Amino acid sequence: MTANPERQMERQPLPYWYQREDVKHIYDQIEAGEFCELVGIGSGGKSNLVNLAVREDVKAHYLGPQKAPYVVVVLLNPHLLVKLEGDARSHTGTLWAGYELMLNRLRRQLFAPEHQQIMPETRRTDLNDAVEAYYINMYHQTPVIAQAGIRHLEDVIYELLSMDEEWRIAFIFDEFEQFIDSLNAEFFQSLRGLRDAYKGRVMYVTTSREPLKTLMERRPFDDHQRALMEGFVELFGGHRRYIRPLDEQSANEAIRRLESRFRQQMKQGRLRPSVASNLIYVSGGHVGLLRRSFLPASTTIAPRIADDKLELIRALVQHPGVADECQAMINSLSQREIAVLKRLLRDRPIEDDEAWISLRHKHLVDEDRNGRHYWQIPLLAAWCAEHEAEL
Structure with a gap:
């Protein structure tokens, strides 16, 4: 059976240059040993951005092929936090889910060939054994061991960073709002402690809809919890970046991928250049609006309307998907x-x-x-x- 080349195109990973300015900023911060607070409105492409950034080929492009394998970038998705109930939660404590996710994803990254192949053989074996042991301890039957997640995480980081001074670790917390709502302030205090112990070698990147300071102010913390959170948030002082709309090249790439996905529903095989240009203009390069506007512009809206920016806007605002996005x-x-x-x-x-x-x-x-x-x-x-x- 012959594969559909259009479907293959849709499944291809985004090119390394997609959202290049924002991805470059992330790696400029990591290379400098600094933190990075990424802020963007809803459906602005935050998750797509960090999923692109953690790819091995993308990291190598921005850091260089020699330096990239020594930088371990760990993406953390709050929707994958393990939710414990009842006796299990009492056994593990309230911070366990955060440490378990960080250890689990760090463990996966360390076992990747990109990192394994540059480790000395004896040190590689020792590190792999230690990582396995520390992760297993997260599920130990003895509560005091299961609840020592910060110590297990710290020990894994120590084992790696002591191998060579070139090693760095960057944890990316996507949808940081969810982490704040799921984990208490003591968890973030401990992350501040990790940074203090390994300054310039352990970094954090966050994505959120509002600045971290605003997120903290809107949570019902008591004075003690607020002080703990302030200690973590101040790490990002001066390192906030608002995610940019898609540049023209990235927006056109997004349209090409949408054409591939919806080709069977479209009246023509591809959008006319004038319509593609109009879509980029009316959406302002906002990822979610561009995606929501594509199908009606290519299937249900008359060509003469799609060719006129003002008429296209009037038609699109009546579309339920576009209205929901707005x-x-x-x-x-x-x-x-x-x-x-x-x-x-x-x-x-x-x-x-x-x-x-x-x-x-x-x-x-x-x-x-x-x-x-x-x-x-x-x-x-x-x-x-x-x-x-x-x-």
Whole structure:
């Protein structure tokens, strides 16, 4: 049976240059031994970005083939935290799930050929045995051993970093909001301790919809817990980056992949160049909006409408999927930010400078050379205009 070349194209990994500016920033921070706080609005491509960044070929491109194998990058998905109940939770303690996930994913990465092949044989055997033993201890029948997750994690890190001064470890916490809601402040205090012990060699990267400081302020921590969280969050001071919209090359790659996925549903084999260009424009390069807009623009919207930016916007805002995406984006904003957007809709002066700056950082609005305020995502602007009373 002959494989469909279009389906094969869809399954191919994203090219290393996809979202190049953001991926490069991640590795610039890691190479410098610094932390990285990535912030982006809902469906802005945060998870896709870090899943791309951890690929071996991508890491080698940005760090170089000689240095890359010595940098262990561990992606942590909060939806894979083990949820314990009843007696099991009492046995393991409240921090166990976080350490178990970190050890499990670190263990997988260390066993990858990329890292194994550069270790001296005797040290490799010792490290592999130690990693297995420490991970098994997470499931020990004795509570005090099972609950010593931070010590097991620290010992694995020590075994690796003592092998050669070139080794580095970077943990990427995707959807950091979920980690804060699932694990208490003492867990993050212990991660601060790991960093203090291995400064410049153990790094953390986070993705979230809001800055870490804002996430912390919105959680019902008591004074003690807040102080512990502040100790962790201050590691990221000065290292915040707002994820950019797709650049033109990445946006066109996203469209090519959507064409491959939905080819059988499309009226034509590919989008006309004018329609593809219009989609990138009206979505502002926002990953979620581009994805949601693609199918109606290529199947149900008349070609003459899709060829006109304004007509395309009017048609797309009526589409349920696009409307849901716009609603999700608005839901990820603060009330102060929404109030600024409403003033922008009415062409009124912007009075809340802090909220305006936050919206600019999130690439939702901007200001031209003449001081005129404008929306960066025309489709979102049109949806907000139709639903202003509900904002």
